[in-house]
Amino acid sequence: MISSARVECLQGNIVLQEDIGIVVNAANAELRPGGGVAGALHRAAGPELDKACRPLAPIAPGQAVITDAFELPNQYVIHCLGPVYGVDSPADELLAACYYNALRLAQWEEVDSIAFPSISTGAFRYPTTEAARIALSTVIQHLPEFPRIERVRFVLFDTATSELYQRTLASFNEA
Structure with missing residues (x-):
């Protein structure tokens, strides 16, 4: 089955995705504010996001949980814990699980659009080239399951x- 969903990649700020129903947080295990994507989303969403996250923590690598988006312009935030490269294994399967589980939650909530950051490539040191391949291949492969x-x-x-x-997306489209 082929999906008619559009997959796009752009440079920008994940907290400013006003036309997207769900934004994904590259979370830490405790779902607390921090640096990078998690810090930016928590600051933009306001203190209610931290309060909503506390009873859901801790989460394991590959797991995804959902909260309201509070002061963000989106309906929901999905929090995914990516693997720490060289520590959590199998890293490729755990990273793919983040994307799959986020898509599953978006489908469950009947939301038609989702925005992802590059999960695990910051403080968790996942090589960006490999992370892009896993992220895009997982999304493209599984989108037909989430109409x-x-x-x-x-x-x-x-x-x-x-x-x-x-470039990675273009290589999948050419294949």
Whole structure:
């Protein structure tokens, strides 16, 4: 089965995705504010996000949980704990599980659009090239299972990562 969903990669700020129903947080196990994506989302959502996360923690690598988005312009935030590269294994399967489990939650909530960051490539040191391949292949492979999802956006913070994801996506479209 082929999905008609649109997959896009762009440089931007994940907290500013006003046309997307769900944004994904590259969370820590305790679902607490921190640096990077988690810090940005928690700051933009306000203190209610931290309060909503506390009873859901801790989560394990590959797991995803969902909360309201509070002051963000989205309906929900899905919090995924990616693997720490070289520590959590099998890292590729755990990273793929983040994307799959987030798609599953989006489908469950009947939301038609979701935005992902590059999970695990910051403080968790996952090689970005490999992370992009896993993220995009997982999403493309599994989108047909989630017919409610019409758009998947990868929001990448810097130019180099955005271009890498765009090239990786193009290679899947050519195959």
